[in-house]
Amino acid sequence: MNTNNSAQLFDEAKTYFPGGVSSPVRAFKSVIGPPLFIKKGKGCFIYDEDDNAFVDYCGSWGPLILGHADERVISAVSAALQNGTSFGTPTKYENILGKLILGNHRYIEKLRFVSSGTEAVMSAIRLARGYTKKNKIIKFEGCYHGHSDSLLVKAGSGLVTLGETSSLGIPPAFANETIVVALDDEEAIREAISKYKNEIACIIIEPVPANNGLLLQRKEYLQFLRTITQENNILLIFDEVISGFRIGFEGAAGYYNIHPDIITFGKIIGGGLPVGAYGARKEIMQYISPDGGVYQAGTLSGNPLSVSAGIAQLTACLSENFYTELERKTKLLANLVNKFTFENNISVNILFLGAIFWISFSDNCIIRRADQIEADKMEKFKYFHYELLRQGIYIGPSGYEVCFVSEAHTDAILTQTAEKICRVLHTIFDNQYVFKD
Numbered sequence: 001m002n003t004n005n006s007a008q009l010f011d012e013a014k015t016y017f018p019g020g021v022s023s024p025v026r027a028f029k030s031v032i033g034p035p036l037f038i039k040k041g042k043g044c045f046i047y048d049e050d051d052n053a054f055v056d057y058c059g060s061w062g063p064l065i066l067g068h069a070d071e072r073v074i075s076a077v078s079a080a081l082q083n084g085t086s087f088g089t090p091t092k093y094e095n096i097l098g099k100l101i102l103g104n105h106r107y108i109e110k111l112r113f114v115s116s117g118t119e120a121v122m123s124a125i126r127l128a129r130g131y132t133k134k135n136k137i138i139k140f141e142g143c144y145h146g147h148s149d150s151l152l153v154k155a156g157s158g159l160v161t162l163g164e165t166s167s168l169g170i171p172p173a174f175a176n177e178t179i180v181v182a183l184d185d186e187e188a189i190r191e192a193i194s195k196y197k198n199e200i201a202c203i204i205i206e207p208v209p210a211n212n213g214l215l216l217q218r219k220e221y222l223q224f225l226r227t228i229t230q231e232n233n234i235l236l237i238f239d240e241v242i243s244g245f246r247i248g249f250e251g252a253a254g255y256y257n258i259h260p261d262i263i264t265f266g267k268i269i270g271g272g273l274p275v276g277a278y279g280a281r282k283e284i285m286q287y288i289s290p291d292g293g294v295y296q297a298g299t300l301s302g303n304p305l306s307v308s309a310g311i312a313q314l315t316a317c318l319s320e321n322f323y324t325e326l327e328r329k330t331k332l333l334a335n336l337v338n339k340f341t342f343e344n345n346i347s348v349n350i351l352f353l354g355a356i357f358w359i360s361f362s363d364n365c366i367i368r369r370a371d372q373i374e375a376d377k378m379e380k381f382k383y384f385h386y387e388l389l390r391q392g393i394y395i396g397p398s399g400y401e402v403c404f405v406s407e408a409h410t411d412a413i414l415t416q417t418a419e420k421i422c423r424v425l426h427t428i429f430d431n432q433y434v435f436k437d
């Protein structure tokens with residue numbers, strides 16, 4: 001496979017940008033070869049600067065549930081674009097998207113649009129603190145919530161400890177307000193709540209943790225979090241930046257039928273343009289300025305292009321059988337691969353929910369916590385990634401990233417992908433395999 005143009009562009013980019021990229025995972029640090037510079041996408045395909053074509057399972061990391069350059073989204077954005085790019089005023093597009101979401105989502109009553117998932121989560125945390133008048137938050141090892149200061153915190157040693165920052169540049173004082181616990185551990189939550197009684201504003205969780213493998217949670221556990229937060233005047237935040245509008249229109253809240261206090265959105269809600277949002281019941285949302293004392297603002301918030309893309313995309317998501325079809329397709333691919341790996345004794349299997357799947361390189365079939373992922377088994381992932389690219393399949397450049405199926409992936413493409421995945425697994429799990437660039 002010729003990647004000369006991408007390699008050259010990457011060399012140039014490295015002279016302008018740290019690591020040559022605008023977001024770290026794009027740098028292909030844990031896989032082989034230069035990051036591919038993509039020049040266009042259509043449906044389930046993307047094309048790089050060397051004119052290689054790939055079936056894409058990254059989907060811009062989740063937003064593109066209709067596939068690339070979907071006509072409905074393109075024409076909505078084009079129409080809005082003719083009227084200008086931004087006004088810094090309210091527009092009727094926001095009303096349309098607000099009505100569309102709130103009218104079809106039973107778990108939120110009011111919304112605020114922002115410009116990214118990070119911003120949505122950061123604002124939701126502030127809202128939880130402002131509403132409860134408490135400072136500490138609980139988050140989980142293995143969940144990602146964007147890069148705001150309070151959330152770039154990892155577990156210290158011990159069952160329930162205050163976190164340690166996971167980035168330079170974050171004052172330890174921030175980490176002192178964040179308690180990090182393992183997923184699927186009820187005892188740890190009980191202990192944290194009793195240790196920091198009356199100090200905890202919220203528990204934030206990805207109800208479908210999909211940023212560190214796919215760590216599917218037990219419904220009983222999520223229900224437990226709902227009950228214990230209610231009993232202790234703690235808000236429960238579902239970070240649905242990935243799962244929102246993907247695991248069904250009502251996301252994980254709808255799928256598990258659990259009513260969190262605040263939900264954050266991003267990715268799909270903006271149809272591939274920058275947008276985020278957070279929502280809650282009216283009584284909580286009235287704390288947001290200008291109604292209330294929790295300040296939060298944005299020059300480009302509710303941007304008419306992003307919101308128009310969101311309207312077009314979410315309208316399509318509401319069509320009959322949209323989510324059951326996506327789920328069926330995901331299952332088609334996963335079952336084909338899992339049958340093959342089982343029969344051939346290859347310790348790889350696909351875990352999936354809705355239109356999200358994760359190719360797990362661990363022996364365990366049930367993985368609920370970050371520490372259950374077998375890191376040493378991930379060694380083979382970089383060869384898997386490399387060989388898959390050569391077969392014309394694009395997945396995220398890390399074994400901890402999940403894959404996404406879009407409406408544009410057909411049964412034929414998915415079957416073909418499954419066959420290619422099996423072929424590549426067969427190759428790299430062969431003892432004779434030697435990597436050749």
Ligand SMILES: *Cc1c(COP(=O)(O)O)cnc(C)c1O
Binds near residue numbers: 119121206
């Ligand atoms: C992607 C993601 C974020 C951050 O969103 P950005 O738009 O990248 O800032 C936050 N939470 C979750 C669960 C995410 O998947």
